Amino acid sequence: MVSKQNENSMGPERHPWVSSFLEGWSIFRQNLLGKIGLTLLVMFALMALCSYIPPWISPIYDPMTGVDPDITSCSGPCLRHWLGTDFMGRDILSQLLAGARIAFMVGISAAVMSIVLGVSIGMTAGYMGRFIDTLLMRLADMIMVMPTLLVVLLLSAVFGQLNIWTIVLIIALFRWPGVSRIIRGQTLSLKQRPFIEAAKVAGASHFRIIFIHIMPNVLPLAFLFMTFRVTSAIITEAALAFLGFGDPGTVSWGMMLQWVWKTGHMFQAPYWLLPPGICISLITLSFYMLGRAMDEVLDPRLRKEDQTD
Amino acid sequence: MELRKYITKRIIQIIIIFFVILTVLFLLFRLAPGDPVSMMVDPDMTQEDAEMLIVQLGLEQPLGMQYLIYLKNFFTGHFGFSFHYGDPVVDIIWDRLPNTVLLFTTSIILSALVGVFLGKIASWHKGKKVDSIMTIGALVTHTVFLPWLALILIWIFAYKFGWFPINGMISEEVWLDPEAGFISRALDVMYHMVLPLSTLFLIHFGAYLLIMRSSMLETLKEDYILTARAKGLEEKVIRDHHAAPNAALPVVTSVGLSLAFSINGGALTETVFTWPGIGRELVSSVSQNDYPLAQACFLMIAGVVLISNLVVDVLYAYLDPRIRY
Amino acid sequence: MALLEVDNLSIGYNTKKGYLKAVEKVSFDLEAGASLGFVGESGCGKTTIGMALMGLLPPNGSVKEGRILFEGKNTLEMTDEELRKIRWREMAMIFQAAMNALNPVQRVGNQIAEAILVHDPSVEKDQAMDQVENLFRLVGIPLDRLRDYPHQYSGGMKQRAVIAMALACRPKLIIADEPTTALDVIVQDQILGEIKELQKEFDLSIIFISHDISIVAHMCDHIGVMYAGQLVECGPREGVFESPAHPYTKALLSSFPTVTGKRSDLIPIPGETPNLVVPPHGCRFCDRCSGPEASCSTEPPQWVEIAPGHRALCCRC
Numbered sequence: 001m002v003s004k005q006n007e008n009s010m011g012p013e014r015h016p017w018v019s020s021f022l023e024g025w026s027i028f029r030q031n032l033l034g035k036i037g038l039t040l041l042v043m044f045a046l047m048a049l050c051s052y053i054p055p056w057i058s059p060i061y062d063p064m065t066g067v068d069p070d071i072t073s074c075s076g077p078c079l080r081h082w083l084g085t086d087f088m089g090r091d092i093l094s095q096l097l098a099g100a101r102i103a104f105m106v107g108i109s110a111a112v113m114s115i116v117l118g119v120s121i122g123m124t125a126g127y128m129g130r131f132i133d134t135l136l137m138r139l140a141d142m143i144m145v146m147p148t149l150l151v152v153l154l155l156s157a158v159f160g161q162l163n164i165w166t167i168v169l170i171i172a173l174f175r176w177p178g179v180s181r182i183i184r185g186q187t188l189s190l191k192q193r194p195f196i197e198a199a200k201v202a203g204a205s206h207f208r209i210i211f212i213h214i215m216p217n218v219l220p221l222a223f224l225f226m227t228f229r230v231t232s233a234i235i236t237e238a239a240l241a242f243l244g245f246g247d248p249g250t251v252s253w254g255m256m257l258q259w260v261w262k263t264g265h266m267f268q269a270p271y272w273l274l275p276p277g278i279c280i281s282l283i284t285l286s287f288y289m290l291g292r293a294m295d296e297v298l299d300p301r302l303r304k305e306d307q308t309d
Numbered sequence: 310m311e312l313r314k315y316i317t318k319r320i321i322q323i324i325i326i327f328f329v330i331l332t333v334l335f336l337l338f339r340l341a342p343g344d345p346v347s348m349m350v351d352p353d354m355t356q357e358d359a360e361m362l363i364v365q366l367g368l369e370q371p372l373g374m375q376y377l378i379y380l381k382n383f384f385t386g387h388f389g390f391s392f393h394y395g396d397p398v399v400d401i402i403w404d405r406l407p408n409t410v411l412l413f414t415t416s417i418i419l420s421a422l423v424g425v426f427l428g429k430i431a432s433w434h435k436g437k438k439v440d441s442i443m444t445i446g447a448l449v450t451h452t453v454f455l456p457w458l459a460l461i462l463i464w465i466f467a468y469k470f471g472w473f474p475i476n477g478m479i480s481e482e483v484w485l486d487p488e489a490g491f492i493s494r495a496l497d498v499m500y501h502m503v504l505p506l507s508t509l510f511l512i513h514f515g516a517y518l519l520i521m522r523s524s525m526l527e528t529l530k531e532d533y534i535l536t537a538r539a540k541g542l543e544e545k546v547i548r549d550h551h552a553a554p555n556a557a558l559p560v561v562t563s564v565g566l567s568l569a570f571s572i573n574g575g576a577l578t579e580t581v582f583t584w585p586g587i588g589r590e591l592v593s594s595v596s597q598n599d600y601p602l603a604q605a606c607f608l609m610i611a612g613v614v615l616i617s618n619l620v621v622d623v624l625y626a627y628l629d630p631r632i633r634y
Numbered sequence: 635m636a637l638l639e640v641d642n643l644s645i646g647y648n649t650k651k652g653y654l655k656a657v658e659k660v661s662f663d664l665e666a667g668a669s670l671g672f673v674g675e676s677g678c679g680k681t682t683i684g685m686a687l688m689g690l691l692p693p694n695g696s697v698k699e700g701r702i703l704f705e706g707k708n709t710l711e712m713t714d715e716e717l718r719k720i721r722w723r724e725m726a727m728i729f730q731a732a733m734n735a736l737n738p739v740q741r742v743g744n745q746i747a748e749a750i751l752v753h754d755p756s757v758e759k760d761q762a763m764d765q766v767e768n769l770f771r772l773v774g775i776p777l778d779r780l781r782d783y784p785h786q787y788s789g790g791m792k793q794r795a796v797i798a799m800a801l802a803c804r805p806k807l808i809i810a811d812e813p814t815t816a817l818d819v820i821v822q823d824q825i826l827g828e829i830k831e832l833q834k835e836f837d838l839s840i841i842f843i844s845h846d847i848s849i850v851a852h853m854c855d856h857i858g859v860m861y862a863g864q865l866v867e868c869g870p871r872e873g874v875f876e877s878p879a880h881p882y883t884k885a886l887l888s889s890f891p892t893v894t895g896k897r898s899d900l901i902p903i904p905g906e907t908p909n910l911v912v913p914p915h916g917c918r919f920c921d922r923c924s925g926p927e928a929s930c931s932t933e934p935p936q937w938v939e940i941a942p943g944h945r946a947l948c949c950r951c
Contacts, residue, residue, distance in 0.1 A: 142326050144566075145614055149573040150591060150607060157595040157603050158341040235454065239577055242456045243592055257457060261581075266460055267468050277457030285452040532734035539688055539729075540749045540799075541721035554739050630739055630783040 034293025040286035044279070048104050051097035063098040063251040066090045074263075077271050084271045087263045092256075096275050099253040103234050103283055106168055106252070110233030111226045113172035118179025119222050123210050125180065126187025137184070140177035148174040148232075149239050156245045164247040167240060171233045179222065179229070186218050231287040238280050253280050312626055312633050319622050323615045330611050334604055335379050339372065353392070362389065389601035393594065398605045402587065406609065408478060409586030412502065413575045413613070416509035417564065423510070424517025425560055429553050431518065432525035443518060451515030455574050459508045459581040466504060473504050476583035505582045512574055513567075520563050524556040531555070558629055565621035568614050576610075587613075635706055637806060637839050638664040638687075643700030645682050645691070652911040656682045658863045659700070664856075666806065669833065669840040671850030673886070674860035677907060680843045681730065684809045687841070688727050689717045704807075723753045726800040730812040732793045736784035742795050743780035749802040769798040773828060790821035797829065804836065811843045826853060847886050851875050859883045862908050862918040869944030879938070879946035881923045917949060925950070 054061035060068045068081070068089050077084045083092035125136040152170050156162050162170075190196065191214075199209050240246050241254030244262070248255075253276035260272045354362070363369060366389060367378035382388070388398035424447075431443040467475040474480070483497040528534065529552055537547045576588025583589065591606035593599075626632040645657040657679040664670050672680040685691050687702060689709060702709045704725065709717065729735045737745055746769065747762040757765075763780075770777055773794040784792060793813060800808055810829065814822040830853060833840055842853050850857055857874040859867040859882060867880040878884045905922035908914055916931040917923070923930065927950055935949045 142329060145326065145569060145611075145618065146330075147569040147572045147576075147610065147614065150576060150588075150610060153591060153595050154337075154603060154607050157598065157600065158337055231452075236573075238454060239456065239573065243577070243580065244596060257454075257460070261456075261460060267464055273457075273460065273464070277454050277461070280454040280457065281449075281452055284454070285449065288448070288452055532729060533737045535690065536729060536735045536796075536799075537737070539690055539721055539727050541718045541723065541752055542748070543718070551737050551740075555737070628739070631785045634783060634786055 031293040031296055033289040034296075037286040037289030037293060040282055041290065044100050044283055044286070045104065047097050047100035049101075051094070051101045054091065054094035054097065061091045061094045063090060063095040064249070066094065074265050074269055074272065076269075083275060084269070086256075086259055086272060087265060092272055092275065095251050095256055096253070096279065098251045099256060099276060099279065100283075102164075102237075102250055102252040103280075106164070106171075106237045107230035107234040107283075107287075109165075110168045110171045110175065110237075111229040113169065114175035114229050114233075115179055115222050115226055117172060118176035119183050119215070119218060121176060122180035122183025123187050123214055123218060126184040127191060127206070127210050127214065133184075136180070140180055143174055144177045146174060148236055152236070152240055153243070153245060162245070162247065164237075164250050167237060167247065168233070171236050175229055175232065182221060183218050186221055187214055190214055190217055231284045231291075234280070234287075235284060253277075315626055315632065316623055319619055323619055327612060327615055331380075331383065331608065332376075334608065335376060338600065338604060339375065354390075388605045391594070391602040392599040393597050393602065394599075398601050401590065401602060402605050402609050405585055405587045405590050408584060409575065409579065409588060409613070411498075412505060412509070412579070412584060412586060413572070413617075415502075416506055416513065416575070417571060417617075419506070420510045420514035421517050421560065421564055424514040425521045425553075425557055427514070428518040428521025428560075429525055429548070429556070432522045432529070432556075433548060435526065440522075444522065447515030447518040449515075450511045451513075451519075453512065455508065455512050456577050456581055458511060459505070459578055462504050462508055463581070474501050476581075477501060478584050501584075505578045505584055508578050508582075509571075509574055513571060516563065516567065517560050521556060521560050524559045525552055528552045528556040554628075558625065561621060561625045561628060565618055565625070568617050568621070572610060572614055636663040637666045637705060638841075639701075639703040640683075640687075641701045641703065643683070643686065643702065644698040645679070645686050646696060646698055647692075648694040648696070649911075654910045655698075655913055656695075656863050656910060657686070658913070660860075660865045661700075662858060662865065662868060664807070664839055664841065666839055667837045668856065669842060669854040670856040670858060671842040671844065671854035672858045672860055673844055673847045673850045675845055675907070677910075678860040679863040680860050681811055684727065684811050684841065684843055687809060688721060688725060690727075719753075722749055722800075722805065723803045724805050725807045725809070726803070726805040728796055728800050728808065728810040728813045730815065732796040732813065733789065733816055735796050736792065738784055740783075741781050742784055742787065746795070746799045746802055749799055753803050765802070766798070769801060772801070772832065773798045789817055790825065793817060793821075793825055794828070797825070797832070801832065801836070805838070807839045807841070809841045809843070812845070814849070815844075829853070859886070862913065863910055864918060864947060866919065866948070867944075867946040869940070873941055873944040877940070877944075879940045879944070880919075880948050881925070881950070882919050883946075885922075885924070 051063075055063075055066070060066045066089075068085065068091070073085075073089060074087045075081070075085050075089075081091045081093065083096065086092055086095070121136055121140075125133040148171060151174060152162070152167060155170060159166075196209060196213060199213050204213075237246065237252060238254030238257075241252050242258050242261070244258055246252060246255050246258070256272070256276040260266055260269060260276075266273055365387065366382065367375045370378065386399045388402075390396065391398050391401055394401060427443055427447075431440045434440045463475055467473045478498060478501050479494075480497055480501070483493060525548075529548075534547060534552055537551045538544075542551075572588070575586070576592060578584065579586040579589035580592050587606050587609050591603060591610065594602040594606060640660060640662050643657060643660045644655070647654045647656055660679075660683060662670065672683065674680050682691070682695070685695075686697060687704075687709070689712075691697070697710055700710075704720065709720070712720075736742060743763060743766050746766045747759070750762040750765055751757060751759070766780065767777055770780065775791055775794050775798065779787065779791070784795075787795060797813070813829070814825050817825065826849065829840070832838065840854070842850055844850050847857075851871055855871055857867075857869065857871055858865050859874070859880060861882045867874060867878065867883045874883060875887070878887055908918050908921075914920065914931065916929075916933055917926070917935045920926050920931045930949050933949065935947050937945050937947055939945050
């Protein structure tokens with residue numbers, strides 16, 4: 001099979017990002033894991049979008065406050081409630097859809113925040129070197145040792161019930177070390193390149209060099225890591241909600257599991273117990289598969305090449 | 310001796326990190342919204358007991374002085390009294406610690422060993438059905454949501470089949486019985502440990518399997534494997550004696566890196582199975598606003614993570630002669 | 635009967651871009667106690683031949699045609715079991731990049747002893763270690779380094795250890811693939827000298843593979859020049875060195891200064907090696923040759939005998 005370099009040879013003026021994106025896409029397309037992951041994610045995204053539909057159809061479908069006049073307790077699937085109702089008579093399917101929305105929101109915001117932090121700190125550490133580098137990396141080491149979930153638990157003890165955005169922020173605060181390490185490594189190798197020397201000679205300030213020259217070269221790697229950060233944020237929020245420390249105003253999958261567990265319906269209501277757990281697990285799986293596929297795109301060594309000699 | 314220097318350096322690092330955590334906790338509880346006194350002193354205590362405690366913890370003193378008293382208390386084991394239990398916090402911690410260590414260490418060792426073993430086999434049969442099944446299995450089990458897996462296991466094996474107890478670590482009958490010997494007590498604990506251990510095991514072994522598998526595939530490309538083959542060694546010997554010991558090293562590193570993640574899982578498992586460990590104590594103490602206990606539990610867990618990190622580092626140094634010499 | 639007879643050997647690799655014909659119809663003989671050097675640029679197929687002799691081709695490599703007769707028996711028709719018995723015992727290899735040829739987590743002495751123990755189960759562990767000590771003395775490694783790990787050895791010492799390991803079972807044939815490429819010149823000289831001594835002492839046959847014709851000329855009585863998978867010239871050292879027939883051999887020698895002066899690692903001959911997936915029908919060296927004839931590019935060249943035992947694959951010679 002001839003490689004798809006033809007696309008690149010046609011347009012020499014193409015922005016390097018575009019041609020590398022196209023090359024990456026062709027590799028990605030051949031990867032089964034990536035395709036499955038992407039399909040699943042699209043499915044969840046659709047779920048999230050559809051979450052607005054049930055409450056719009058009728059108020060009895062509202063995930064938090066929806067009350068069906070005929071049903072006031074946990075019941076099984078029926079025509080009106082495809083997945084049944086929870087202990088308060090709320091529709092489980094609309095809760096599930098809302099949960100998808102929350103999952104994406106939490107996952108992506110936490111990932112973006114931790115990437116922003118991780119990239120800035122990583123670049124600064126790598127570029128400034130010496131004392132600042134050591135300080136920042138020691139800090140990163142310490143944070144990496146901490147179990148995020150338990151830290152958030154402790155903080156909620158001190159500060160009381162946390163709202164969803166605070167949770168997202170704290171998760172991001174504990175996730176940047178991983179990103180910063182890799183970005184720092186990249187920065188260190190970029191630092192030696194001639195174009196940075198040229199910028200320095202031209203009198204560019206440190207700030208300018210870091211954010212305008214180094215950052216564009218470092219971002220693609222950062223995006224790769226975003227996929228992994230998303231899953232851990234989703235899982236952390238789910239675990240928190242499960243334990244009862246989530247934001248009581250949001251209906252997340254973890255919260256649903258908390259309800260089914262704490263209200264003692266665990267053994268009798270599989271239609272309530274199974275869907276949220278399956279969703280959390282599948283979304284984690286799909287991001288993981290996506291991340292692995294992207295790994296292959298970004299690191300040529302991982303691709304399945306035959307050996308030539 | 311390189312190894313000794315390395316271990317000493319790591320121990321010092323860990324002590325420093327622990328102190329930083331200690332200090333951060335101190336600041337957190339003193340500077341948090343609300344009255345620090347209500348954080349550390351049980352509102353149900355008598356007036357005199359409360360005042361004695363306030364003096365002991367130095368809550369009326371300036372911040373710097375408080376810090377020193379705090380450190381002194383730490384070293385002498387005074388963590389205050391639990392609001393919920395009324396007992397000294399330190400006693401509760403010591404009581405719970407072995408349970409957590411038992412579950413945690415067993416699960417990590419088991420999942421690492423099985424993961425390495427299966428990963429080796431999977432790499433050997435790369436591309437065939439065995440490999441695909443193992444890889445997919447590892448991937449699926451690794452991404453399942455832990456508390457949910459725990460609930461499912463309880464539902465199926467404890468509730469539906471009744472093979473295992475639904476929760477707890479011990480059966481009261483066995484432990485209160487004066488006739489019961491050590492063996493029957495140990496067996497009772499193991500019986501209760503099956504489901505929690507299975508949960509932790511299923512979640513974690515997949516990661517190690519996948520890492521060992523790719524590590525083996527990389528190692529098998531190395532020059533010294535070619536040398537081994539040229540020497541006329543059997544494939545099985547090459548795989549087990551030459552490739553595997555090298556391939557296992559990254560797995561050890563990854564165990565170390567994922568310790569924080571593992572302890573999260575440990576706390577969740579303990580909570581769902583009502584296993585009386587420190588993780589569960591942390592969760593319940595937080596939800597009951599039992600501040601002294603929560604603080605101490607967190608500190609203890611941090612200590613467990615740090616020490617486990619040290620153990621893994623030392624193990625790695627021992628296994629890789631390039632570090633030892 | 636020669637120790638090794640290779641007859642019309644062709645080897646190829648299955649790659650994404652097609653079937654790469656790495657070695658094409660190579661034939662040569664090697665007597666017991668003699669030494670033959672293969673010289674050529676990277677990718678000419680010399681390492682592939684070495685690997686094929688040991689039966690160590692990678693999974694995507696295969697022998698398309700030919701025979702490899704070692705002591706009269708065709709190794710290509712042997713079972714895995716038979717091959718494993720010959721490997722190291724009769725035929726050993728010193729690999730390119732000895733830097734990584736030793737297992738990093740095993741002690742060096744143990745790795746060498748393993749070679750002995752595998753082929754002679756009647757030997758006891760301490761007897762084997764005694765033999766390893768003897769080998770260390772032979773190659774010049776201090777005995778107190780026996781229980782060290784590979785990363786504690788210097789480059790030269792590692793190479794010596796690899797040589798000691800190759801000699802462990804007293805094989806009849808040693809294939810040395812660029813054994814000194816990664817070493818500095820002084821150590822290289824020492825090692826080459828040692829190899830020559832060992833050859834004399836044990837009456838070994840050596841196949842020496844290198845891209846450096848000066849080394850090959852120094853070490854071997856016979857030289858085989860390879861280009862683009864084909865053996866283009868073959869003969870006794872003096873003959874090939876002093877009266878080279880093939881244009882490629884001439885180019886190789888002329889880009890190398892004699893007597894004193896710096897060695898050149900890369901041989902700058904204009905042009906590129908041909909595509910081995912679809913090789914040219916005629917002479918493969920044609921478009922880099924200094925004086926091709928009209929028929930060179932259309933007709934495959936034939937073997938021409940320059941002198942007794944000295945032949946070249948060329949139309950013009």
